[in-house]
Amino acid sequence: MKTLKELEEIRQRTLEAINLRKDRNGIRVVVGMATCGIAAGARNVLTGLIDQIRDRRIQHITVAQTGCIGVCRYEPMVEVYYPGEEKVTYVNMTPEKVERVVTEHLVNGSPVTEYTIGAAEKIH
Amino acid sequence: MYFYRSHVLVCGGTGCHSSGSADIIEQFNAELKKQGIEKEILVVQTGCFGLCEVGPIVIVYPEGAFYSRVTTDDVVEIVSEHLVKGRTVKHLLYHDSITEEHDIKSLDEVPFYQKQKRLALRNCGVINPEDIDEYIAFNGYKALGKALTEMTPGEVISTIKESGLRGRGGAGFSVGLKWEFTSKAEGQKKFVACNADEGDPGAFMDRSILEGAPHAVIEAMTIAGYAVGADQGYIYVRAEYPIAVQRLTMAIGQAREYGLLGNNILETGFDFDLELRLGAGAFVCGEETALLASIEGYRGEPRPRPPFPAVKGLFEKPTLLNNVETYANIPQIILKGSGWLQEIGTDKSKGTKVFALGGKINNTGLVEVPMGTTLREIIYDIGGGIPKGKAFKAAQTGGPSGGCIPVEHLDTPIDYDSLAAIGSMMGSGGLIVMDEDNCMVDIARFFLEFTVEESCGKCPPCRIGTKRMLELLNKITEGKGEEGDIEKLEELGEGIKIASLCGLGQTAPNPVLSTIKYFREEYEEHIRDKKCRAGVCDALLQYTIIEDKCKGCSLCTRVCPVDAISGQKKQPYNIDQSICIKCGACLEKCPFGAIVKG
Ligand SMILES: Cc1cc2nc3c(=O)[nH]c(=O)nc-3n(C[C@H](O)[C@H](O)[C@H](O)COP(=O)(O)O)c2cc1C
Numbered sequence: 001m002k003t004l005k006e007l008e009e010i011r012q013r014t015l016e017a018i019n020l021r022k023d024r025n026g027i028r029v030v031v032g033m034a035t036c037g038i039a040a041g042a043r044n045v046l047t048g049l050i051d052q053i054r055d056r057r058i059q060h061i062t063v064a065q066t067g068c069i070g071v072c073r074y075e076p077m078v079e080v081y082y083p084g085e086e087k088v089t090y091v092n093m094t095p096e097k098v099e100r101v102v103t104e105h106l107v108n109g110s111p112v113t114e115y116t117i118g119a120a121e122k123i124h
Numbered sequence: 125m126y127f128y129r130s131h132v133l134v135c136g137g138t139g140c141h142s143s144g145s146a147d148i149i150e151q152f153n154a155e156l157k158k159q160g161i162e163k164e165i166l167v168v169q170t171g172c173f174g175l176c177e178v179g180p181i182v183i184v185y186p187e188g189a190f191y192s193r194v195t196t197d198d199v200v201e202i203v204s205e206h207l208v209k210g211r212t213v214k215h216l217l218y219h220d221s222i223t224e225e226h227d228i229k230s231l232d233e234v235p236f237y238q239k240q241k242r243l244a245l246r247n248c249g250v251i252n253p254e255d256i257d258e259y260i261a262f263n264g265y266k267a268l269g270k271a272l273t274e275m276t277p278g279e280v281i282s283t284i285k286e287s288g289l290r291g292r293g294g295a296g297f298s299v300g301l302k303w304e305f306t307s308k309a310e311g312q313k314k315f316v317a318c319n320a321d322e323g324d325p326g327a328f329m330d331r332s333i334l335e336g337a338p339h340a341v342i343e344a345m346t347i348a349g350y351a352v353g354a355d356q357g358y359i360y361v362r363a364e365y366p367i368a369v370q371r372l373t374m375a376i377g378q379a380r381e382y383g384l385l386g387n388n389i390l391e392t393g394f395d396f397d398l399e400l401r402l403g404a405g406a407f408v409c410g411e412e413t414a415l416l417a418s419i420e421g422y423r424g425e426p427r428p429r430p431p432f433p434a435v436k437g438l439f440e441k442p443t444l445l446n447n448v449e450t451y452a453n454i455p456q457i458i459l460k461g462s463g464w465l466q467e468i469g470t471d472k473s474k475g476t477k478v479f480a481l482g483g484k485i486n487n488t489g490l491v492e493v494p495m496g497t498t499l500r501e502i503i504y505d506i507g508g509g510i511p512k513g514k515a516f517k518a519a520q521t522g523g524p525s526g527g528c529i530p531v532e533h534l535d536t537p538i539d540y541d542s543l544a545a546i547g548s549m550m551g552s553g554g555l556i557v558m559d560e561d562n563c564m565v566d567i568a569r570f571f572l573e574f575t576v577e578e579s580c581g582k583c584p585p586c587r588i589g590t591k592r593m594l595e596l597l598n599k600i601t602e603g604k605g606e607e608g609d610i611e612k613l614e615e616l617g618e619g620i621k622i623a624s625l626c627g628l629g630q631t632a633p634n635p636v637l638s639t640i641k642y643f644r645e646e647y648e649e650h651i652r653d654k655k656c657r658a659g660v661c662d663a664l665l666q667y668t669i670i671e672d673k674c675k676g677c678s679l680c681t682r683v684c685p686v687d688a689i690s691g692q693k694k695q696p697y698n699i700d701q702s703i704c705i706k707c708g709a710c711l712e713k714c715p716f717g718a719i720v721k722g
Contacts, residue, residue: 001383004269004390014261020186021131021250022262033210039352046129048648050164054127063129065210078197 007122014057026060027106028081036066041094042076048095049078061106072122080105089117128166130207131185137172137335138328138367139489145169145197148180151196155203170335171413173249174490175236178218183249190473191471192218239505243306243476244292244452248336253371256378259339265384271347272392281307282350284454285721286462288474293319293410293447293524294551294627296473296540302444305434306352309442316345317438317445319415319573320361320368324523325406325574329478330448332370332490336359337452338375342398344454346385349479352444355661356397360415362386372400407524407578411626412445414580426626427580442482446553449478460619460715469495483520483556484510484543484582498539499529503557514559518642524571524578525631527638528564532644544678549631561584563660564643565650569597571635577629589620593636603663605651612642662706665721669695673718680710680719 002010019026029044031037046065054059069077074091078101081087088103088111097115107110113119134140134149147629149167173181178192182202189212191202205211212224231237240250245444251258259265271280283298286409303605306314318341322330322351334341345357361369376398379385387395401419412695418424418437428639437443441500444611457465464545465474473495479502482488486508488599493502499519503509509517518528521538536542540550558567572594581587593616617633626629640647649655656664669680669689681689683699691697699710699719711719 001388002390004273007265007269007382007390010257010260011263011266014257017127018131018151018251018258018261021133024315031210033208038209050127050129064186065208067209067211 005096016057019060019064021071023060023062025083026062027083029061029106030066030079030081031063032067032069032075032077033065034075036068036072037075037077040072040075044095045078045093046100047100049102052099052118053106056102056107058102058106064084071117074117077117080111082109090115091117126246128164129186130165132165132207133170133183133249134167134168135171135173135179135181135184136169136367137176137179137248137332137388138173138365139176141183141367141478142381143180147196147312148182148194148199151199152203152255154180155199156207156458159203159208161207168252169254171248171253172245172332174240174245174332174597175487175490176489177487181218183231184212187212187228190218190221190231190234191216192591201497205447220371221267236487236489236491236506236508239497239501240492241494243456243468244340244449244478245336245490245492246456247340251337252541253336253338254374256339256375256382259337264339264455265343266503267458268343268346269382269390271350271458272390272394272533277307277351277353280347280458283402284351284457287463287465288469288472289450289453289465290473290540290597291447291456292449292453292477292552294549296550298564299450301448302446303348303351305432306354306442306444309435311442313439313441314439315353315438315443316348316352316354316357317416317419317443318345318357318359318451318586319410319412319445320359320365320686321403321405321410321415322362322365322448322552323405323410323578324525324552326482326556327480327523327552329480329490331365331368332478333448333452334365335371338368338372338378340452340455341372341448342375342379344451345398346389346396346448347454347458348444348451350394352442354444355395356399357458358399358419358438360401360409360419362405362406363517367401369402376400385465406580407574408626408628409550414626415445416443424629425580428625449553470539470542470582472541477538477553479553479555481507481555481557484514484559485557486511492709495539498535498537500534502538502555503534507557510559514561516557517560517562518558518564518567518639520548520558520571520635521554522549522555522565522631522634524574525549525627525634526551526554527634528558528567528642529638530642547641548634561658561660562699563579563601563656563658564639564646565601565656566658566660567638568596569601570641572632574595575628575632578681579632583625584626585623585628586632589616590625590629590632593620593633594653597636598646600650601656601661601663602655603650603661605647607651609651610647612643613637613641659721665706666701667699667704667706667711667719667721669697669699669710670718670720673716675716675718677715679713679715683709683713685709 076093078090152167182191289299290296349656414424433443478492617637676694
């Protein structure tokens with residue numbers, strides 16, 4: 001038998017999982033999944049990202065894919081959109097780098113500057 | 125349940141189910157596996173999205189991409205393009221769901237949904253009806269918790285009373301008042317019952333609620349049990365609704381498992397449980413006293429009221445009976461307060477009403493609109509208008525108990541009272557649109573045929589009277605109508621309305637009386653000119669050959685089964701009307717369009 005408190009826990013937990021059907025205003029993470037992205041390992045980046053979100057039970061987040069973002073040499077690329085803010089583009093992503101982005105950017109809100117496209121272009 | 129990057133919602137309502145949505149779900153699961161992404165994507169079977177016309181419907185989140193008329197072949201493409209590569213499959217998207225720039229609109233921006241307000245249907249097409257957790261996620265059973273722990277039964281009743289909610293099953297009686305009567309009735313043992321008989325041909329809102337969100341009804345009935353002092357409830361559902369029955373059964377099991385039905389609910393000491401009773405689908409069993417008799421195992425026949433069920437119902441005990449859609453509104457009113465519902469709708473009709481749109485309309489389906497929305501908005505803005513650019517003739521509301529509404533009332537804001545004022549009724553929410561090709565006499569005959577068939581026979585006005593009316597209508601549509609027939613129909617109709625025992629007979633003449641009121645000239649044409657302007661009544665049709673177009677090829681003479689056509693080759697032919705049986709074979713055969721019906 002459930003108590004009111006347990007019902008509330010079920011509510012929270014399930015809402016996290018199904019809110020993407022109603023909520024269009026959360027954080028959006030977009031992974032480039034064109035042929036170039038997939039060839040460069042975008043699938044591992046995507047599955048790594050999903051695993052991280054699951055493990056940390058992050059709320060109000062959607063993960064989408066997109067086609068070619070246009071700079072194939074930087075694939076796999078991941079874009080993070082916070083509502084009302086400039087998007088942040090991460091390049092040459094790996095599952096390991098995703099882990100840091102999830103912790104620092106998606107959980108704590110501060111972008112990992114060294115992985116961004118801005119940083120990469122400075123080096124070249 | 126954990127995070128999936130994408131949810132694929134497949135409509136599992138009866139409409140989409142019968143056009144193959146179960147196969148589509150299977151195909152999705154197989155394809156996802158093939159691509160190795162089955163752990164990232166959740167396939168969910170939901171209840172009805174409402175837009176049955178373009179089913180089977182699949183919506184893919186987070187994008188909210190609305191795919192219509194999906195086939196199992198399309199599934200392969202949706203998986204490999206959309207779900208693997210993130211590219212929506214443009215050519216499969218529902219045309220009204222994308223902007224001119226090809227962006228996906230959110231569902232409430234799609235014209236079909238724009239003017240709708242989904243309260244009773246709010247979880248239909250959003251949650252998996254077979255998963256109680258998904259219902260709980262969107263505040264399910266929260267109202268029950270609130271009622272049991274923060275409100276007295278009296279407070280629950282006054283909240284419902286103040287909200288202005290009226291019964292959605294037909295009569296539009298105040299829900300709060302009925303709860304109050306039942307609660308005040310004398311007796312220790314009381315019952316709560318739900319009318320899910322839905323006998324109005326063409327109506328399927330109750331079925332869709334039960335298929336899409338069965339827990340809403342279970343939660344509401346439990347709240348009602350608490351309010352009126354009942355510990356047992358019955359849901360009377362027709363056996364022709366197998367999916368609804370299956371999901372209800374499953375939902376009751378889950379609610380019991382969570383202790384939301386049974387003893388000591390949510391540790392408050394309140395006991396309540398539910399049972400299903402299957403009806404065999406007789407229209408009269410939707411009438412409350414007949415329904416209760418049927419639950420008890422007797423023949424489904426009505427009895428005179430009073431005593432009303434609130435005083436003497438099931439097994440002679442005070443019984444609260446409400447309709448499925450009525451119940452579906454209850455949890456939100458408890459959560460949001462009576463003021464919330466008062467804000468929606470018209471002065472005397474609060475909230476929304478679900479309509480089943482059918483007939484000559486582009487978007488056949490289920491729509492929920494605030495009371496006070498006009499017929500024009502429903503038919504043209506939501507329903508997408510009438511196919512093939514034909515002209516609107518009438519709308520029939522209230523099914524076999526209702527009436528036909530002509531074009532001059534298209535802008536009437538619809539609610540219980542305005543519909544009654546123009547000779548129709550809300551009924552359970554069937555809404556059938558008719559165009560210039562519908563014959564109003566034939567429509568009246570169709571509905572009366574239904575009531576004659578469904579009359580239980582207990583009282584003579586209904587049993588004999590409706591039969592006599594049907595005979596008159598048959599006579600008129602067969603071209604044998606005489607002067608005075610219209611007046612006889614009116615006289616009989618008025619008498620049957622007054623003298624019948626239950627609502628079935630009391631409303632049965634409505635389709636006839638309202639069509640006589642608004643389309644009397646069509647009846648007169650049938651009787652005096654032996655003419656059916658819509659070309660529906662076979663006996664009144666004439667097939668004629670247009671001389672200028674006829675090439676004298678003789679094809680028609682050869683298909684005519686009764687040798688009614690004669691003529692000289694290469695000369696215009698001629699049809700002998702006294703022999704013609706109006707089978708239409710000649711018209712179909714003529715290669716020059718020289719034969720017309722009219
Ligand atoms: C012939 C006849 C058929 C009816 N069929 C239904 C029905 O299918 N479903 C329904 O809810 N009410 C039906 N009703 C109305 C019920 O008698 C009753 O008014 C209603 O279930 C009460 O619930 P409500 O107050 O929530 O509307 C029917 C009434 C008549 C006279």
